[in-house]
Amino acid sequence: MITALYLAHLNPVTNAHVEIISDLKKEADIVKVMPVVFKDGEREINSKSFPFNFEIRKKMLMSVFGNSIQITDDYAFFAPFKKYLPPLLAPKSWQLRKQILRGVEGDFFSYTGDKAEGYMLKIYRLKPRIGERKILSASSVKEKLFDAALGKKSAWKEDVPESIAKIIEDDWETVKKFANSEDTTRRVAGMKFPKEGYSEKT
Numbered sequence: 001m002i003t004a005l006y007l008a009h010l011n012p013v014t015n016a017h018v019e020i021i022s023d024l025k026k027e028a029d030i031v032k033v034m035p036v037v038f039k040d041g042e043r044e045i046n047s048k049s050f051p052f053n054f055e056i057r058k059k060m061l062m063s064v065f066g067n068s069i070q071i072t073d074d075y076a077f078f079a080p081f082k083k084y085l086p087p088l089l090a091p092k093s094w095q096l097r098k099q100i101l102r103g104v105e106g107d108f109f110s111y112t113g114d115k116a117e118g119y120m121l122k123i124y125r126l127k128p129r130i131g132e133r134k135i136l137s138a139s140s141v142k143e144k145l146f147d148a149a150l151g152k153k154s155a156w157k158e159d160v161p162e163s164i165a166k167i168i169e170d171d172w173e174t175v176k177k178f179a180n181s182e183d184t185t186r187r188v189a190g191m192k193f194p195k196e197g198y199s200e201k202t
Contacts, residue, residue, distance in 0.1 A: 001106035004028035005126065007075045009192075010035040011050050012168060013060040014141050014159050016134035021061075021069060023131075024111055031068075033061060034075035034100065040197045045079070047194045049185040051142065051178045056171055063163035074099045079197030087189055088123060097124050116190050149179035 004024040010017055010033070024031045035057040038045040044053050052060075058071045076099065077084060083092040101108075110126040112118045113133040121128035136159055144156035145168065157165045168175065184195040 001030070002028045003030040003032055003104050003106065003108040005100065005104070005108060005110040006031065006033045007100065007110060007112070007121075008033075008035065009050065009138055010057050010061070011052050011138055012141060012145070012160060013057060013064070013164055014136055014138055015161065016136040017138070018064055018161055019134070020111065020113070020131065021065065025068065028109075030070060032070045032072060032104065034072055035061075037073045037076040038079070038081065038194050038197060039076055040079040045194045045197050046174075046178075047185060047196070048146075048178045048181050048183040049139075049142075049192055050194060051174050052168075052171065056167065056174075060164045060167050063167060064161050072103075074102050077193070080200050081193045081198045082188075085188060087120060093124075097126065100126070120190070145175050146179040149176045 118130040148154035
């Protein structure tokens with residue numbers, strides 16, 4: 001029994017993600033997809049970089065793959081996020097590894113299209129397989145969504161499956177909300193975190 005772990009932002013799920021997951025299904029008996037989640041207690045923190053919440057992203061994945069993959073929120077960071085740093089030295093970062101491997105039995109590997117991320121996965125003994133980075137990125141699709149929300153010409157629907165385009169349209173208020181907002185993302189050690197929840201509350 002081989003399990004493929006796919007840890008990603010998936011915000012939103014794009015044609016490139018669908019291609020990766022479809023390939024993983026050919027290589028593994030179980031494909032466990034984990035959209036990254038940032039939480040303050042039970043509340044999920046969303047921002048311009050992470051506009052769609054976990055349930056919406058799960059719905060996106062289900063609309064394409066149904067029950068043929070496992071979708072969990074085990075790739076979750078809990079505020080204050082700085083407790084996960086520095087990587088390797090922070091006990092919280094090893095706790096995250098335990099979360100990711102929860103319920104995984106038998107052999108497994110993780111997938112990434114990013115060499116730097118692959119290095120981190122290797123350090124955490126998550127047995128990475130590094131694929132080629134896809135040309136289509138979720139960031140570029142997000143920008144097209146925000147352009148559309150601001151009334152600019154945008155061909156974002158070409159970059160996502162039809163079922164996901166419908167889910168995005170049904171959640172268009174989220175796109176509009178973040179289209180005009182400032183990007184409050186903090187990049188630390190090659191990872192992106194929302195600024196909200198990064199440090200201890202004052």
